[in-house]
Structures are given as C-alpha cells and as structure tokens.
Amino acid sequence: MSVLLAITGWDVDHWQERFRRLLPNRTIVALGQDYDPADIHYVMSWKHPPGSLQNLPNLKAIFSLGAGVDHLLHDPALPHVPVARVVDPDLTARMSEYIVLHCLSALRQQKRYQEQQRQKLWFDDRDQPAASDVRVGVMGLGVLGQDALGKLRMMGFQVSGWSRTPRQLDSIRCFAGDEGLPDFLAQTDILVVLLPLTQDTRGLIKADLLRGLAQDGALGGPVLINAGRGGLQSEADILTCLAEGSLMEAVLDVFETEPLPETSPLWTHPAVTVTPHNAAMSAPDAIGKLVVEQIARFERGEALLHQVEIARGY
Numbered sequence: 001m002s003v004l005l006a007i008t009g010w011d012v013d014h015w016q017e018r019f020r021r022l023l024p025n026r027t028i029v030a031l032g033q034d035y036d037p038a039d040i041h042y043v044m045s046w047k048h049p050p051g052s053l054q055n056l057p058n059l060k061a062i063f064s065l066g067a068g069v070d071h072l073l074h075d076p077a078l079p080h081v082p083v084a085r086v087v088d089p090d091l092t093a094r095m096s097e098y099i100v101l102h103c104l105s106a107l108r109q110q111k112r113y114q115e116q117q118r119q120k121l122w123f124d125d126r127d128q129p130a131a132s133d134v135r136v137g138v139m140g141l142g143v144l145g146q147d148a149l150g151k152l153r154m155m156g157f158q159v160s161g162w163s164r165t166p167r168q169l170d171s172i173r174c175f176a177g178d179e180g181l182p183d184f185l186a187q188t189d190i191l192v193v194l195l196p197l198t199q200d201t202r203g204l205i206k207a208d209l210l211r212g213l214a215q216d217g218a219l220g221g222p223v224l225i226n227a228g229r230g231g232l233q234s235e236a237d238i239l240t241c242l243a244e245g246s247l248m249e250a251v252l253d254v255f256e257t258e259p260l261p262e263t264s265p266l267w268t269h270p271a272v273t274v275t276p277h278n279a280a281m282s283a284p285d286a287i288g289k290l291v292v293e294q295i296a297r298f299e300r301g302e303a304l305l306h307q308v309e310i311a312r313g314y
C-alpha cells in the first residue's frame with residue numbers, strides 16, 4: 001500500500017519526509033523514483049504532470065494538496081477514482097489573514113504612506129474613512145470566502161458575497177448567479193475574489209465586470225484583491241481599468257502565467273501589489289495530518305471528507 005507524491009513546483013523532499021513520519025508503515029514514493037505501479041493506492045497531487053497518474057491499476061483515491069483542484073482536473077487522463085481537496089483550519093486562517101491584511105491596507109492607504117515615507121514626506125490631506133464606510137464584496141461564499149467575511153465583519157467592514165447558488169448567511173448580504181452579479185458589484189468598494197477556476201469562472205474578472213464596481217465609495221475608487229486563481233482574471237483588462245481610473249488598486253496573488261513573467265508590467269505598476277501565490281500555503285504538517293485522517297476514514301469504509309464534484313469543477 002504505497003503512497004505516490006505527484007508534486008511539481010513545491011519541495012518534494014520536504015513532503016516526502018513529512019509523510020514518511022506521518023505514515024511510518026507505508027512506502028512513500030515520488031514521481032520519477034522507482035516504484036511498482038501496482039503498489040500505489042493513494043496519490044497526493046499538486047500540479048502533477050497531465051498523464052502521469054495513468055496505469056496505476058490499484059489506485060483508490062487522489063488527494064489534492066491544495067484547496068483548489070483545477071491543477072488536477074485539467075488532466076484529461078485523470079483516473080476515475082474519488083478526489084478530495086484540502087479544507088483545513090490552518091489554510092483557511094492563512095487566507096483570511098491575507099484578505100484582512102489587504103483590506104485594511106486599502107482602508108488605511110498603506111501604499112500611499114509607504115511612498116510618502118520613501119520621500120520623507122510628513123503630509124496628510126485626506127479624510128480617513130472608517131471601516132464601516134467601506135463595502136467589501138467577496139466572490140465565492142465557500143469555506144474561504146465565509147471565513148474571510150466573518151473576520152472582515154469583525155473589523156467593522158460592510159460585507160457581502162456572491163456565489164453560484166443562493167445562500168443565506170448571518171449578517172452577510174448574499175447575491176447569487178448571473179442575475180445577482182450587477183447589484184453585487186454596484187455595492188462593492190473592495191472586490192475580493194475567492195472563486196475556484198472552472199469552465200464557468202475562467203476569465204470572469206474582465207473590464208466590464210470591473211467597471212461595474214461602485215465608483216462612488218469612501219476609498220475614492222474600487223480595489224481588486226484576487227487570491228483565487230490567475231485564470232479568473234484578464235491582466236490586460238486590469239491594467240486598462242487602472243489606467244482609465246475605473247479601478248484604483250489591485251492586489252494579486254495569482255496570475256494567468258505563474259511564475260509571473262519578468263516582462264509583466266504588473267511588477268512595477270504603482271497601484272499593483274504582487275505576491276507569489278502564497279496567500280494561503282499548504283503547510284506540510286497541517287495538510288499531512290488531514291490526508292492521514294482521510295486515508296484512515298477511507299480504510300474504515302467511511303466516505304472521504306471534502307470530495308470534489310468532478311463535473312462541477314470544484
């Protein structure tokens with residue numbers, strides 16, 4: 001009963017060492033190492049190369065090592081076994097830290113004061129809006145969206161969210177579907193994107209959508225924070241909207257191409273903050289424990305937690 005680590009872009013040795021400690025009675029191998037395909041019962045995947053999970057005749061389940069699963073569902077040769085994703089308090093807390101940090105940074109005009117410090121400028125000519133004057137709208141009312149909204153509400157922001165299916169949540173104004181989108185955008189000053197990348201959401205964050213954000217808000221212009229996936233956004237449209245003023249600031253953790261190419265104008269744009277897809281990293285200890293628990297459940301004959309609906313794409 002071996003476990004195969006099918007990981008690219010992360011430190012495989014680190015994960016292998018961690019899983020060897022957590023699962024001492026199993027053989028933990030990684031793609032490219034020597035193993036008998038018939039021994040592999042479980043795969044842990046982060047961006048496995050498409051086709052690399054074929055010909056594992058005794059495979060029972062695939063565990064995504066991240067919350068998102070677009071990185072594995074795009075594999076046309078994905079084996080027909082259950083796929084489970086990460087839902088874990090450690091990862092959720094990290095994402096909410098990122099979202100709260102950047103909402104507060106927009107509220108408190110952090111970019112501007114950093115620039116003033118660089119110029120040794122002691123100067124303040126603007127009113128400081130209160131959090132309660134600012135409306136944060138989160139696209140995606142799932143595990144991450146709901147946690148972030150709860151924490152933003154505690155900070156005093158006005159909060160709303162948008163999802164595919166209608167939701168009713170305590171103290172959160174909820175909008176849903178294509179019909180609900182224009183009204184959701186029109187009452188949003190800071191747009192936070194925490195959607196999965198699916199056929200329906202690809203390319204959603206484009207100029208028309210950004211121009212629909214509230215233009216009369218307390219911050220002086222709309223702010224975009226995308227920590228969902230780069231494939232959700234058109235970077236050319238974000239730049240156009242920043243240039244024309246329909247968008248005031250963008251905080252981007254994810255990009256159409258990752259790593260973000262050196263030639264991208266986003267790197268040096270004064271109104272853009274770039275982070276290297278680390279809004280919420282998968283910490284091997286926390287995520288390792290979750291997967292070990294999942295395997296134990298599965299082998300007791302219980303259903304896997306957080307199973308992905310393959311046809312839906314998330």
Ligand code: NDP
Binds near residue numbers: 253
């Ligand atoms: P969930 O599956 O819990 O939630 C997804 C939410 O998106 C749901 O509310 C769902 O609607 C909504 N949604 C899906 N499709 C659509 C659509 N077509 N229109 C409107 N709403 C839609 O996911 P999580 O909250 O756990 O994670 C969200 C994403 O965050 C991940 O898929 C991943 O891409 C990203 N992520 C990024 C990280 C980073 O470091 N940058 C780290 C971790 C995750 P409904 O409620 O109706 O189902």
Ligand code: OXD
Binds near residue numbers: 281
């Ligand atoms: C995830 C990610 O999906 O880190 O967990 O992007």
